[in-house]
Amino acid sequence: MKRTAFSGPALVRLLAHFADLDVHEPAQSLADRLSQWLGWTDAIALSTALATDPPAVPGARSVPRDVEEECARVRASLAGAFTREEAAMRRRHRAPAQPSPDDVPIDYAEFRQRYVSLQQAMESDIGALRTRLRATLAARSPDMARLAVVDAVMEQALSARERNLLANVPALLGKHFERMKRAHAAVETSARNTWLDVFRKDLQSVLLAELDVRFQPIEGLLAALRPR
Numbered sequence: 001m002k003r004t005a006f007s008g009p010a011l012v013r014l015l016a017h018f019a020d021l022d023v024h025e026p027a028q029s030l031a032d033r034l035s036q037w038l039g040w041t042d043a044i045a046l047s048t049a050l051a052t053d054p055p056a057v058p059g060a061r062s063v064p065r066d067v068e069e070e071c072a073r074v075r076a077s078l079a080g081a082f083t084r085e086e087a088a089m090r091r092r093h094r095a096p097a098q099p100s101p102d103d104v105p106i107d108y109a110e111f112r113q114r115y116v117s118l119q120q121a122m123e124s125d126i127g128a129l130r131t132r133l134r135a136t137l138a139a140r141s142p143d144m145a146r147l148a149v150v151d152a153v154m155e156q157a158l159s160a161r162e163r164n165l166l167a168n169v170p171a172l173l174g175k176h177f178e179r180m181k182r183a184h185a186a187v188e189t190s191a192r193n194t195w196l197d198v199f200r201k202d203l204q205s206v207l208l209a210e211l212d213v214r215f216q217p218i219e220g221l222l223a224a225l226r227p228r
Helices: 010-019 030-037 040-051 065-079 081-093 108-138 142-166 168-183 189-225
Strands: none
Touching (some): 030 142, 040 142, 081 189, 108 142, 108 168, 108 189, 142 168
16 A cells, blocks of 8 residues: 655654554644644643743853753663663573573563553653753743743643653554564464564664654753754
């Protein structure tokens, strides 16, 4: 089946590919969709943030190097989390008195549990970074302080929707896992392990794509802080 070209986020393209879905460009603009997602209380808070001039908090006039380094460190740590957990799981399976990896039942439940755990880590660590960057913005100028307030309003308004949407990712990966498992159920063990390795790579690709989506507000705040 010929698919329609889609230029959206890598996360959406990957999940559409794994689910064999034909994804089209959205009919509405981003602004139109945001207007539907924001409630009237959110709209009031956003209007207030845009209309007022919050005072800048005295502080540094440039991006502290440690903030840049912390963002890079957190991103690298989250990006490598699945690989580290995967290595630990393989070591457990190879421990004495344990069955060989070939005899271990292949079930998606452990993959799902680990992915959900990594999602929680991303939400927590990136949320803390975002808060710190807003504080740094507020130390720059009234305009930057207003941007920090707007970002805080947008995070509060959209966080629940983001959480609900991303909660679907483990379920979609589970369907991909089951399709691959059924397709290779009758093949020999060596081939079975090959498909499982492919699934692990697919899972990590989705994880990195989700990390990119979650990190977009961080990249935006860092861009605002950098000298022009």
